[in-house]
Ligand code: A3P
Ligand code: MG
């Protein structure tokens with residue numbers, strides 16, 4: 001466990017962070033703080049930013065037997081065409097700082113997805129990522145390389161439809177639709193007790209869209225490092241507590257996932273594959289303090305057959321008693337050590353690139369720009385901070 005400050009690494013040369021051996025990250029986990037929401041925002045049905053709770057939905061169980069392919073032809077699929085950077089997250093922080101007259105102090109700011117990638121690295125040989133980071137007023141801001149992401153998205157959908165995936169199986173696009181359709185069938189904008197039966201049944205005919213979202217921004221900690229993370233939350237299990245009155249009350253967020261059903265006699269390989277998937281589900285939810293993960297099991301062709309509701313905190317124990325293919329404490333300790341390494345490497349103005357290549361076993365950090373922040377920080381944010 002790393003707690004003492006180590007000397008900084010000169011930025012003149014790239015620094016490597018070896019992933020293995022993992023034994024150095026085993027044992028009890030570094031102290032972690034339960035995430036607390038500090039702000040939130042929504043995107044409306046045109047994907048326009050709203051600083052409110054309009055995008056919050058409530059869970060209401062879906063009907064089994066539903067066809068997740070239904071409505072694919074009318075899917076409203078939002079994908080960023082321009083680099084969104086950290087803009088919405090920073091916009092919400094600026095607004096909070098203006099409102100409260102106090103600066104949000106933290107060591108790291110990023111979208112939750114970046115931290116999910118970092119945390120799951122020890123148990124995913126095929127993981128790869130390209131991130132950018134910049135230091136501003138003592139805080140390290142990290143974002144994804146948008147061009148790399150767009151390129152990998154394009155090659156993924158190509159290779160899946162042209163080579164790897166036989167033509168009788170659903171395409172990559174339809175598989176993506178399954179996930180969003182499952183959300184449409186499991187959520188409503190109002191609490192289930194107030195909702196007429198008809199509204200619940202009409203969900204099956206609703207147009208599926210991923211334009212609208214609700215995002216929670218939390219403060220959390222890994223070892224001695226403090227983090228502010230923002231990420232999408234799929235819905236609420238029960239009403240949000242009054243955080244003015246009870247600032248420590250946990251929020252009952254849920255994460256919805258779909259997965260192919262395991263069948264009555266799953267092979268060892270199928271179980272291993274599923275438990276590996278649980279690592280991603282767990283890490284993603286753990287980081288924002290999402291309390292429940294609801295998995296909808298579907299047939300290969302998208303018929304919803306079953307549901308499992310997991311308490312997020314119980315997943316690492318389940319896997320430990322199961323295949324043991326990953327260990328949550330190792331993930332937490334690995335992330336803590338890596339954040340420490342980032343703090344020692346990212347010590348100057350400019351832009352740094354953080355790269356992991358498949359099976360390479362090391363995360364490389366190199367300074368790629370001597371000045372500025374490469375657009376990671378919005379002008380709104382730097383103007384506000386620099387004026388203050
Ligand atoms: P599933 O996870 O059920 O497949 P999230 O689960 O993070 O709330 O995302 C909702 C849905 O968005 C996913 O549902 C999936 O359909 C789609 N999605 C998210 N990340 C994706 C990715 N990297 N590639 C393809 N689809 C993705
Ligand atoms: Mg989601």
Ligand code: MG
Pocket residue numbers: 234255256257
């Ligand atoms: Mg989801």
